[in-house]
Amino acid sequence: MTAIDVRNLTKHYKVPIKQPGLLASVKSLFSQEYEEKHAVEQMSFQIEAGEIVGLLGSNGAGKTTMMKMLSGILHPTSGTCSVLGYTPWERKQEFQKSIAMIMGQKNSLWWDLPAADSFLLNKEIYDIPDKDYHETLNHMVEILDVKRLLTTPVRNLSLGERMKMEIIAGFLHQPKVVFLDEPTIGLDLTSQYAIRDFIRTMNSQRKVTIILTSHYMADIQELCKRVIIVNKGTKLYDGQLSHVAEDFSDVKLISIDLERDVEDAVLASIGEVVGRDVLKVTLQVPRNEIPQAIAKLGSLPVVDVNISEIPIDRVIERTLAEGKVRVNQ
Numbered sequence: 001m002t003a004i005d006v007r008n009l010t011k012h013y014k015v016p017i018k019q020p021g022l023l024a025s026v027k028s029l030f031s032q033e034y035e036e037k038h039a040v041e042q043m044s045f046q047i048e049a050g051e052i053v054g055l056l057g058s059n060g061a062g063k064t065t066m067m068k069m070l071s072g073i074l075h076p077t078s079g080t081c082s083v084l085g086y087t088p089w090e091r092k093q094e095f096q097k098s099i100a101m102i103m104g105q106k107n108s109l110w111w112d113l114p115a116a117d118s119f120l121l122n123k124e125i126y127d128i129p130d131k132d133y134h135e136t137l138n139h140m141v142e143i144l145d146v147k148r149l150l151t152t153p154v155r156n157l158s159l160g161e162r163m164k165m166e167i168i169a170g171f172l173h174q175p176k177v178v179f180l181d182e183p184t185i186g187l188d189l190t191s192q193y194a195i196r197d198f199i200r201t202m203n204s205q206r207k208v209t210i211i212l213t214s215h216y217m218a219d220i221q222e223l224c225k226r227v228i229i230v231n232k233g234t235k236l237y238d239g240q241l242s243h244v245a246e247d248f249s250d251v252k253l254i255s256i257d258l259e260r261d262v263e264d265a266v267l268a269s270i271g272e273v274v275g276r277d278v279l280k281v282t283l284q285v286p287r288n289e290i291p292q293a294i295a296k297l298g299s300l301p302v303v304d305v306n307i308s309e310i311p312i313d314r315v316i317e318r319t320l321a322e323g324k325v326r327v328n329q
């Protein structure tokens with residue numbers, strides 16, 4: 001069954017052009033010029049019930065705008081969209097009870113109150129029966145291990161703890177479709193794992209349909225088989241993650257700061273040099289060869305080392321560079 005059906009969805013923002021200076025500010029009071037920003041352009045895709053789809057794109061690609069239209073926060077400029085049979089921006093009560101939009105960079109909980117109080121408020125807003133409320137809450141609190149934090153004012157929680165509470169608040173009314181915009185942004189690895197596990201559990205146990213944006217490759221790799229890559233508001237790729245990221249799953253990046261210059265050939269014997277800016281070098285190394293690579297670095301004039309996953313932006317850049325446009329519809 002199709003849960004989300006998007007056809008030619010387009011969003012243009014009208015943005016005032018603001019010239020610097022006082023005179024320009026006064027002039028703008030009488031004649032304001034505008035420019036049009038094409039945030040989302042003719043986007044079409046369908047998502048089946050129970051799927052988790054990753055929406056990928058660089059900063060400003062149009063992901064949040066897309067999610068805001070799908071959740072009914074924004075009206076599109078043109079195009080149509082059906083989520084569980086509803087037109088989101090009509091904001092029917094039944095629609096709002098069936099979806100959730102959770103944004104890692106926005107706070108929906110009452111800052112000065114314990115999260116438990118915000119949950120009670122959501123219970124009233126969504127008209128959740130007592131039994132369902134307690135069962136769902138207890139289940140989620142257990143999975144995310146936050147029982148002891150329920151009575152702490154939200155302002156006193158760490159970022160990771162607050163995000164877990166935001167996620168509970170979003171899932172409390174048992175939505176069928178959830179839009180997750182950067183749910184793990186800025187979190188430490190332990191919190192990232194916990195939230196990923198939670199998302200996986202909700203998807204497998206409750207068949208929740210999820211669209212996820214994240215700049216962390218690990219989130220996408222662990223949760224999404226299918227990804228939609230957007231660039232400048234248009235769809236660049238829609239298909240299996242493995243087709244665009246298979247070369248990246250078994251490698252890591254080692255970034256090093258050198259004290260003095262080292263020949264390219266020496267660095268190339270440790271890993272593939274994928275970035276070099278004078279004394280800053282980035283090497284791409286197979287995951288299982290990291291210990292040997294680190295050992296070899298011991299003989300070089302290295303002052304700092306950092307090991308990281310391949311950033312999503314590299315996957316997108318390469319998809320763009322290779323013109324690997326692949327749209328399965």
Ligand SMILES: Nc1ncnc2c1ncn2[C@@H]1O[C@H](COP(=O)(O)OP(=O)(O)OP(=O)(O)O)[C@@H](O)[C@H]1O
Nearest residue numbers: 013015037039057058059060061062063064065066
């Ligand atoms: N309210 C707004 N008014 C005008 N322009 C906007 C508005 N919101 C977003 N934009 C512009 O629309 C484009 C898409 O923005 P959007 O936030 O959807 O991108 P994104 O892919 O979510 O980026 P990020 O990864 O940085 O969150 C950007 O050029 C942005 O500047």
